[in-house]
Amino acid sequence: MSAHDQAAIDASPRLSKLEAAWVIARRDFVAVLFSRAFLFFLIGPLFPVLVGGLAGSIGGQVSRQAVTIEVGLAMSAEDNAAIIGASDRLRPQLGGAIPALREVTEAQVDPNFDAQAFMEERRGNYAAIVTGSLAAPEVVGTEPHVNRWKGPVELMAADAMAASPLAFPSSRTTTVASSAASERTNRIRTAQAAQMVMFLLTMLLAGMVLSNLAEEKGNKVIEILAAAIPMDSVFMGKLFAMLGVSFVGIAVWGTLGWGFWAIAEDAIVTVTQTNFRELPGPAVGWGMFLFLGVLYFSMAYLLLGALFLTIGAMASTVREVQTMSMPVTMMQLMVFFLAAYTITQPGSALEMGAIAFPLSSPFAMLARAALEETLWIHIGALAWQVLWVGLLVKGGSLLFRKKVMKSGSAGTKKKRGWSFRRNSSEMEPAE
Template sequence: MTNWREKLRAALVIARRDFVAVIWSKTFIFFLIGPLFPVLVGGLAGNIGDKVQQSADRPSIGLAMGSGDVDRLLRARDDLDGRLAGPMPEIVVLKRLEPGEAFNPRAALSSSDRQVTAVLSGTLAAPTLSGPPERLRQWVGLVSNLAANAQADKALAYPQVAMDEVAGTAAKVRSGQAATAQGGQVVLFLLTMLLAGMVLSNLVEEKGNKIIEVLAAAIPMDAMFMGKLFAMLGVSLVGIAVWGAAGGTLVLLGGQGMPALATPAVGWPLFLVLGFLYFAMAYLLLGSLFLSVGGMASTVREVQTLSMPVSMFQLMVFFFSSYALTAAGTWVEWLSWVFPVSSPYAMLARAAQHQEVWPHILALGWQALWVVLIVRAGAQLFRRSVMKSGPSQGKGVWSRLLRRGVAKPY
């Protein structure tokens, strides 16, 4: 217990020291201006975003008619496929109705079992199309054409299609939540990549002026690494608060509203809380990797060379998490949840699309465990590459820091 208390106290000392040093430095203002340039990286996710949207909003018409009408309508769809302008929507048979059997199209649209955009019911002579208004206007002519061609034994007559407007459908809600999930992933990635580099730059500076060796001789290495991580996390939160306030002010002064996003499955309050927690975990995971890289390098050039693969790896992880949105229910999605570095992105997307809360508790614990493991591994690498021997583990951490001038009494 005493050992853990010593490590925690040492980590807090390092965190306070680094946090104050960065906040009051002259370059902090340039750090706050920095996001104006990396925002352009968001355009790189455009292609995957389009793919996510197309995957989440595949136009489909649910069919609920008598068995004979269903067969004739499907044959008519196959005959007309490729002969009409524009893509033909998929037709999904919801139910083959018995004579006199009732069917509720609105219940089928709100069901999450088979997500269809609209429902075609009634008969071929008097079809009824139920769905959102924009889809009804788009498909009413197509449905009339299909129904006319399905009645091959009669003269070609285009029936009047009754339209039953439904404000929201399960497919539309799912499409909006997928857009919210993709937007959350992009914001999380940009913030993490922009801010995690501070950990590496701070470590490089202290390695150059030998301060890191003084710290390593006074306190346990894993406590020093953890303190630096949380200091830079605190600095990042200050930057995010400043950027958020500036962005909100510009929106208010411009008189323009923010882009409308669909409400996430867990609700906006919990989604924002989870977004904050997953940002902290993503930052700590990437920051611990940067610290490990810095511990392996002996010069600034080596640090820059080794950090590039980590940055490229993080970029690939982001695109992998985004691709997992298009592969719901497959091993790709499960792997994105379990893999520690991609887990924050994938689980934030899950919060936008699923209501369950308990998986997020498990995911946060899993990610925190990997932060500890990576920090300990990075501390061991640093001890071997820089110190060549283990740091002092005795008591009196606070007094050793005071004697070396690293900490100040307060």
């Protein structure tokens, strides 16, 4: 650095709050982003996702290959044949309402066959057993299965006894692209999925704020920062630095997810039997919904992060910080449940309460963006959330400064004599 530049820096006034916050944000962002711990943090969530995907695929395959639950027939050979024929005739119209039927071998060789005792011995794979005759069939099984199969058994018996098989008229069908009911159902699903993704990302990434603060409290760096610049700037800088790091993490995970989808799209669609190319669209449109999703994720992250910083202000040890953060984590889980519950109650007092409560407001408003087209309300909600971020940061910084300055002695007073210079992230002794 030239003598002229050094003289210009020395002649510059001290940093403002915004400039100090930018210095802290830049410092924390670079320090975290290029650390080995962040690399392992990025890799860490990929293993549960991979294991979960494999487990889901294997579980689905096992479920599809499981033995079909059957209804046993323990009537006479003629009645069994008649009711099986009736099931074949009715299945094209009624589909899954007609059970898979199989004759119980034990009933054919034992004239004193007891269906109730047979079921209580849990032999075979029968959900229920039909005994008696076509005129008076008896369904033996547990109450849920009896209630499920009683009607179809009676229908098959009636068809089997009829002089001529039941004749079903041939109906015409006309399909439409969507309806009001299907559109609302799809939007509710979109709202639920968006809330879940935002909640998981917030809880996964917000912990970095707490760990960063706990680390700097342990090595006394935070006390030097508190003595050098306004604590509001320290808190705000840390929050936005961790938010920036979170977006980097989301971008990396999103890129990997997109690459995996591009490679295995056909296989995924085949396995899930869902057309992912026609995702249910939100009311405000996908472009605006994604934009609002970024804003509401930022607000949710900043609100929870500011709360974590406030906890750090009240705690005196790293263990105490971790202990005090657990109730906040549980509270955030309850807040998420509240916002998810209000999806089906738009305009109710409960939804208004979820929108007004700062921690649940981003989740409730993201759901509203999926369900309603109105945009102006999001401006007010975002302004309300920004206000609460400022209040939490201010409250946390006041608590932290009080704790730090109160716990310090002569050594702390010396640290007050340090200050940041404009256009520099270094500290110099104050005159």
